[in-house]
Amino acid sequence: MNKKVEKSDIYRAARLSVAPMMDWTDRHCRYLHRLMSKRTLLYTEMVTAPALVRGGARHLLRFDPAEHPVAVQLGGSEPKELAEAARMAADEGYDEINLNIGCPSDRVQSGCFGAVLMENPALVADCVAAMIAAQPAEVTVKCRIGVDDQEPAEILPAFIETMRGAGVRRMAIHARKAWLQGLSPKENREIPPLDYQLVYQMKRDFPDMHLSINGGVSSLNEVETHLAACMDGVMIGRAAYHTPADVLLDADQRIFGETTPPLDRFEVVDAMRPYIAAHLAEGGRLHQVARHMLGLFAGLPGARGWRRVLSEQGHGASAGLEVIDAALEPVRDPHRALAV
Known part of the structure; x- marks a missing residue:
């Protein structure tokens, strides 16, 4: 698959996706992953809107056409700037433009984007609405179930409702809180407890939304469990990077029903x-x-x-x-x- 995909195809591709991971999911990594799975949706590392719009770093959007279906993840919090960055990404041919509302790193917080934006859903809504209006590619959101002292069972459905109202129809939810103070990014991927059941409930409460679950998934067996439970998609991170053959070589057959034998x-x-x-x-x-x-x-x-x-x-x-x-x-x- 070496051309931009249709919306229906990318929804199917989102049954399994490889998460955006800083310093890891660059274009070389994505090319390798695409050789192992023709169907899995691949994400770029996060690219900041200021770097693209103010810094002229358009080279960060470079990708090989063989990577389709491929999505770019943007970071930012200024609607006009994100709209321009989204327009640039769409011009490059990305199948999806994702907004990062999940990264808890200090560097991201200092730029007022990432997980800290879960505290300001109205601003996020303005951002995604501007991104949607600026270009034709679908705009999605990747978020946590909450941050710091927020109560996930209260904040998450309200956040999803706000995103839906702004025009978002597909989201990936990392089933952990993010602690903005006191935990490193690595600790934020491991210490806050996973709450898969809450994410399952969100799918039941928002049946019209395409929701993927993320966090702690390490095998295709677990992917199949989440899909069978009710989820539309599963996003897998570190396991897809550290043990890519275990995760991706059989993905097309097991997750997408392909009959062509995988490469070894x-x-x-x-x-x-x-x-x-x-x-x-x-x-x-x-x-x-x-x-x-x-x-x-x-x-x-x-x-x-x-x-x-x-x-x-x-x-x-x-x-x-x-x-x-x-x-x-x-x-x-x-x-x-x-x-x-």
Whole structure:
């Protein structure tokens, strides 16, 4: 799938999505993930509206057409600026434009966007309404169930209602609170308890909304459980990055009903070769791509050797495809793998 998708297709793609993750889901990562699943919806890292509109950083929107269906996540809190950023993203050809109302980092809070905006749903409504009016791509929201001392059972339905009133029809809900003070971003992904049942209730209360659940999902078995429970979609984060083959290689068959056999891990590596070669020819470095491939053989004999070779040999200015070949040796040779 290498062209912009129809709305009905992206709703189906949202049955499973890979979450936007800073420093991880860049264009190289997304290309790798797309080789493993043709159907899963992929998200960019968060791109701030000020960087695009005031900073001229349009290069941050670059993506390969093969990545479709692909969504860009924007961060910001100024409606006119977000509208302009959304227009730029739509011009680049993204299938969806998502607004970040979930990130709890200090850097995001200082810019007055991310999870802190759950305290100001009226402003968020102004933002998404402006983004919707500015361009044709669908605008969605990713949020938490609440922040700090907010009561999720009260704040979340009101927040969803406000988003619906502003024209949003699809949301991804991280089933944890965000604590804006006292917890690091990493701790905010692990310490606040998950409340899947509350998110399930939101789907029952808002049957016309397309709602995806996010947070703590680590396998396709769990994805299937959430879909069977009532959710329209499931967004999976760190597991899709650290163990991508376990999550994505069978996703098209299990989640989307495809009958074409998936690639195996070695076929994925072979399919990455032309992409890596093109990246190197443009002056890029091997590690910029290879760092996203470290978890490809996770759980298999020789995986540690694969990671070590890529990590130790992939950073040099002259590192090329020969490093990939060397890294494959431990996983191709089970006997040697046991000693690596």
